[in-house]
Amino acid sequence: MAEARKPRPLATQAAGKIAKFVRGNMAATLTAKEEGKKVAYAYINNGQDEIIRAMDIVPAYGENFAGVCSAKRDAEKYLQKAEADNFSRSLCTYATCTIGFDMWREELGGEIPPGTPWGGMGRPNMIIGSAQQVCDPRIKWPQATQHYLQDVPVWVGSMYYPPWDPAVDNRPLEKLYVRYARQELQSLVDFCEKHTGNKMDWERLWSIIDLTEKTGDMFIDAYELRKAHPTPMDTGDAMNTMVPLTFNLGTQEAYDYYKDLYDELKGKIADRKGVAENEKYRLVWGAGLPSWFALGDFQYFNDKGAVFPVEVTYRNAEKIESLDLPETRDPLERIAWRWVRQWTHWYDKARKRPGSLPKVERIIEYLEDYECDGVVFHSAFSCRSWHAGIIQQAEVLRKVYGDVPVLIMEGDIVDISSYNEADTHNRIDAFVETLSAKTGR
């Protein structure tokens, strides 16, 4: 049975609206059939959102479902279900939680298992996989899901971008990667047309692309307000406010949400309302998905005067003008260019600082722009593809930028058995003491 838990107090009203957003997204997957719409299992940060929206397909994100289960501390039953079918606990727990849910729903003939948090997700009509660029489990996750949903067609794209190599100029290679990504996106359009029976409305796709880019700009405008002292919003809230950008990209609701957030943060700054009563230390959340079942740890930081005005995690947009995208009349090519540049635009900076890495340059930029004192990483046990590089990032950061206080926390995104609250708080206490010693505050 799920453990009752007091929700974390949220600093912004915008963050408080997210539960409704998420419930709406999950409910849409359950009512889609009645509305004559198709449901697709999708995976976040995929470069495919605009196509999915333009085809009127309802996305169902396993990462969102598993995150909700984790936050409700109610994921164990799905993890055990998957584990009983020989899925290891060391696999991505977003995947195993969702697969466990899929297995259970299939056993019930498509009915949602009783007690599923927030109603669960509807059975998909297709699976649109997105691999490579974020994590390796997503290459196999769709296929593993299809093992239980054998009538559901699967498409998996990769959306490659030039890998980082300090000795290689990636610019001449970009066109090749854009061409490849464009072909993949075309193949996705073909797949969607085949399985929905509808043709792509290219004008509609263009308008969704415009809306997506406008939303990304508004998102960045709102988030950059967090540079203020005291910061009006920290990462604890950002782990909520990321939802529209991550799960509702290409919708008017997402744009409106960030406009509201922008207005709210402006008001907080005018009133000098900060996240912490006495802001003493400003930190960058350098990498890592949070422990969804322990978001209260952000409050623990806040209570000690430590705030996070900025984070790498889920900041999956850049101001369009900063990407310097080439002109094109092809909407798929536009998506491809934006995709490639979004992942590679840190390369130039990294090349200028010998020994550095693009990810480290990003952290350095945030340290300076947001006037931060230290960096916190969260190493989630089951999310190895992202978290495997955390120690290296911390080492390189110290090497190329100086002795910045760094804390690496350990836990998991979903699996609570890898988390120890007392030890985590002990680490935070010691880190805050280190910050105090370093800053003299």
Next chain:
Amino acid sequence: MGDYFAGIDIGSTMTKVVILGEDRQTSLIGPTGPEHRKLANRVMEEALGSAGIAFADVAYVVATGYGRINVPFADRQITEITCHAKGLSHLLPSVRTVIDIGGQDSKGIKIKNGKVASFVMNDKCAAGTGRFLEIIADALGVPLGELGELSASAERPAVISNTCTVFAEQEVISQIAAGEGRTRRCRYRRRCEEHGSCSRTGGETGISCACSAGASHYRCFRSGSSGKRDRRQRGKRRQGSGETEERADGGELLFMKGIPSRWSLTAACPTVSVMVSIDRD
């Protein structure tokens, strides 16, 4: 205001109290139980009684350790990480790195200008912690206090390959069952020394390193051990460890010089992991 200062460390396994004043110094140590608040009051009263002073004579109390938040009379709670750094910087000013092998975790602490510059912890695994020593001592039927001496005197150690405490215990039991360890001498070796690696917090040639907490009392941690591998590595060890210094309480502290220039560690568990061997004779 009183003339004395008190420190109370409610660790995961042991609780320690120290009272300091110009004219006296009192300390006591005992096991940590389940009720930290009661324990804190009781051990403080005992320490005060032993020092022959009243609580009103104590000007300031600092609590540390995992149970520090359960010391109601403390003026301040400070993590054991900062306390280690402060204490060792006072006792051994040249120390730059501390390896703290505690009852339930192990830590590497980097000190700069007497303050904590950074730290890493292993708190997910019992390997490399005092708990490991307790469990293995129990499996061998050897009193915990004798473990270090026995370890150092083993001549033909049997290798235990597991670092996991539970699996290492199983391996020890299996070897005993196979008749390998009639004299059942155990031997521990600092994995950090064997691998030339210790902690992510180090990194400079010539820095000094101190081993702290309960495990620092074990001879095997302080001065290495004998055997075939020792002969092979003798030169390195002489350069790498060799020296010990007297601690304020009369105990010895490891004081190593010439740590390899690049310490690196890939996993949390073996931060300061130890290897147990059973003598085959």
